[in-house]
Amino acid sequence: xxxxxxxxxxxxxxxxxxxxxxxAVLLNARRWRAIAFCAAGGSGGGALILYVVFHHLGxxxxxxxxxxxxxxxxxxxxxxxxxxxxxxxLTAIAASPLPQTPALVFVALAExxxxxxxxxxxxxxxxxxGLTAWLAARAREPLQGEIGEMIAxxxxxxxxxxxxxxxx
Numbered sequence: 001x002x003x004x005x006x007x008x009x010x011x012x013x014x015x016x017x018x019x020x021x022x023x024a025v026l027l028n029a030r031r032w033r034a035i036a037f038c039a040a041g042g043s044g045g046g047a048l049i050l051y052v053v054f055h056h057l058g059x060x061x062x063x064x065x066x067x068x069x070x071x072x073x074x075x076x077x078x079x080x081x082x083x084x085x086x087x088x089x090l091t092a093i094a095a096s097p098l099p100q101t102p103a104l105v106f107v108a109l110a111e112x113x114x115x116x117x118x119x120x121x122x123x124x125x126x127x128x129x130g131l132t133a134w135l136a137a138r139a140r141e142p143l144q145g146e147i148g149e150m151i152a153x154x155x156x157x158x159x160x161x162x163x164x165x166x167x168x
Contacts, residue, residue: 094124
């Protein structure tokens with residue numbers, strides 16, 4: 001399920017995957033590795049479809065749909081990095097909080113193997129999501145203890161409905 005949601009989130013380019021991943025890990029911390037792997041696979045699959053679409057659209061059509069895209073400072077930074085370093089840059093961008101869509105656009109205009117692009121995105125996302133999932137799994141244990149203590153405290157302090165004593 002996490003892989004499918006990561007696929008759709010990446011394809012839509014408007015929903016971040018990290019909150020979905022974190023929620024899934026908090027629900028089942030023992031499976032953090034599998035959750036991170038599935039999220040990386042889903043995100044890689046969505047990115048691969050975007051790559052193919054951008055590859056076939058070309059610059060002219062892309063800029064006619066999104067003319068404001070090239071005015072972004074992030075766009076300029078990602079474009080320069082991607083032009084200089086190609087797939088290595090794509091891997092680094094996928095592992096970072098930077099948006100990967102501009103990098104995919106620049107990579108799509110080069111003649112790269114779709115399998116190499118998928119591998120790049122998958123590797124970067126696996127590093128990013130693996131670290132995020134590991135941190136979420138570790139954060140869950142202390143939270144679980146604190147929440148359990150809060151519930152026990154509320155239960156101890158709870159007075160049965162008919163036995164309320166007022167000090168008046």
